Amino acid sequence: MSADFSFKLQATLGHARAGQVTTPHGVVNTPMFMPVGTVASVKSLDAQDVQATGAEIILANTYHLGIREQSLYSLEMSGGIHDFMHWQLPVLTDSGGFQVFSLGAQLPHNSGTIPAQVDDSGVLFRSHLDGSKQFFTAERSIELQRTIGADIIMAFDELQPDAFTETQARTSLNRTHSWAGRCLDHWNKHGRLSRYGKYQALFGIAQGGLHKELRRESVAFMAAHDFDGIAIGGETIGYNSKGTAQIMEWVRDLLPNDKPRYAMGLGRDLSDIALAANIGFDMFDCVGPTRLARNGALLFGEIVFDGTTFRVDSPFPRGRLAIGREQYSKDLSVLDKNCDCHTCRAGYSRAYLRHLFRSKELSYYRLASIHNVRAMLRAVQTVRLIILKNGVGE
Ligand SMILES: [Zn+2]
Numbered sequence: 001m002s003a004d005f006s007f008k009l010q011a012t013l014g015h016a017r018a019g020q021v022t023t024p025h026g027v028v029n030t031p032m033f034m035p036v037g038t039v040a041s042v043k044s045l046d047a048q049d050v051q052a053t054g055a056e057i058i059l060a061n062t063y064h065l066g067i068r069e070q071s072l073y074s075l076e077m078s079g080g081i082h083d084f085m086h087w088q089l090p091v092l093t094d095s096g097g098f099q100v101f102s103l104g105a106q107l108p109h110n111s112g113t114i115p116a117q118v119d120d121s122g123v124l125f126r127s128h129l130d131g132s133k134q135f136f137t138a139e140r141s142i143e144l145q146r147t148i149g150a151d152i153i154m155a156f157d158e159l160q161p162d163a164f165t166e167t168q169a170r171t172s173l174n175r176t177h178s179w180a181g182r183c184l185d186h187w188n189k190h191g192r193l194s195r196y197g198k199y200q201a202l203f204g205i206a207q208g209g210l211h212k213e214l215r216r217e218s219v220a221f222m223a224a225h226d227f228d229g230i231a232i233g234g235e236t237i238g239y240n241s242k243g244t245a246q247i248m249e250w251v252r253d254l255l256p257n258d259k260p261r262y263a264m265g266l267g268r269d270l271s272d273i274a275l276a277a278n279i280g281f282d283m284f285d286c287v288g289p290t291r292l293a294r295n296g297a298l299l300f301g302e303i304v305f306d307g308t309t310f311r312v313d314s315p316f317p318r319g320r321l322a323i324g325r326e327q328y329s330k331d332l333s334v335l336d337k338n339c340d341c342h343t344c345r346a347g348y349s350r351a352y353l354r355h356l357f358r359s360k361e362l363s364y365y366r367l368a369s370i371h372n373v374r375a376m377l378r379a380v381q382t383v384r385l386i387i388l389k390n391g392v393g394e
Contacts, residue, residue, distance in 0.1 A: 080149025238265030
C-alpha cells in the first residue's frame with residue numbers, strides 16, 4: 001500500500017463487506033462490479049455512457065491491447081489509457097494470463113488441452129488476430145501494464161483448468177507463484193509506477209483449480225507477499241457458482257481483512273452480485289452483462305436481503321427479460337419502470353427495443369448495454385447500502 005492506494009473496510013454483514021478502495025484516479029466504493037472494456041472500450045458504450053451507469057472503475061485487457069501494436073502506440077502517445085479513452089476514473093488491467101491460454105493458439109483448438117506453449121520462462125502463443133508469434137513473460141506483462149497505465153495491475157499467472165490432475169496443478173501452481181515473485185520484483189524495480197509516473201497497485205492471483213490444499217497454499221502465498229490486493233482466478237471462478245463459493249469457503253480464513261478481494265470473471269448477471277456479496281468478494285468483473293444485452297437478455301430485478309443472505313427478486317427466470325419474444329411486439333410499456341438508466345428514463349418501450357433487436361439496429365446494442373450495466377451497478381449500490389445500514393462497522 002502507499003499514500004496513493006489504500007483499502008478501508010467499512011462494515012461487514014455476515015461474510016458481505018462494504019469498503020473503499022482509494023486509487024490515483026479516485027475512490028471505488030465496494031462491493032463494485034467492474035464493466036469490461038476489453039480494448040479500452042466497453043462494447044457499444046463510450047466513456048460518458050459508462051460513467052452515467054454509476055461504474056466507478058472499468059477493466060481493460062492487457063492481452064487484447066498488447067497484441068495491437070499500433071493501438072498501443074496511440075495509447076502511449078495519449079499518456080495512458082485514461083486520456084486515450086477519455087475515462088478519468090480508475091482502471092484495472094488483467095495480466096493477459098487468462099487470454100494467452102484461452103485465445104492464444106499454437107495449434108488448432110481441437111485437443112481439449114491448452115494449446116499455448118508454456119514453460120517456466122513464459123508463454124509462447126499465436127495472436128488470435130493475425131497469427132503472429134508472441135511471447136509473454138511476467139516482466140513483459142508488467143511492462144505492458146505500465147504502458148497501459150491502469151491504477152490496478154495484475155500479476156501474470158498460468159490459467160489452471162479444472163481438468164488438471166493434482167500433479168499438473170502442482171507444477172502449474174509453482175510456476176504461477178514464481179511468476180508472481182518476478183512480477184513483484186519488476187514492479188518494485190520501477191518504483192511501482194506506470195510509465196507516466198503514477199502509482200500502480202499490484203494484485204496477486206491465487207490459482208489451484210479445484211484442489212483445496214493448493215488453493216489454500218496459493219492464497220497463503222499471495223497473502224504473505226507485498227501485494228495490494230488478492231484475486232482468485234481460474235476456470236471455475238464466475239463460471240461455476242457452487243465452485244466459486246466452495247473455493248471461497250476453503251480460503252476465507254487466510255485472506256487478510258485489510259486488502260481488497262477480487263473474483264476474476266464473476267458477475268454475469270444479478271444473481272452473481274448476490275453471490276459475490278454473500279461469499280465476501282469486494283470487486284468482480286465480467287463481460288456477461290454487455291454480452292447478454294447484445295443477445296437480447298435484459299437484466300430485470302432487484303437485490304433483496306432476507307436477514308441472512310442477499311438474493312434476486314425478479315418476475316423473470318434468472319432475472320432476464322428475453323426482449324426478442326413476440327409478446328413484446330404489443331407491449332408499449334417502458335422496458336423497466338423501476339429502472340433509472342438512460343434507456344428506461346428516456347421511456348423506450350419494450351416494443352421498440354424488440355424491434356431494434358430483431359432488426360439488428362446498432363442503437364439497440366447501446367440502449368440494451370446501458371440498461372444491463374446500470375442494473376448491475378444499481379445492484380451493487382443496493383448491496384452496499386444494506387451492508388452499511390445493517391452491518392457491523394469496522
Ligand atoms: Zn433501464
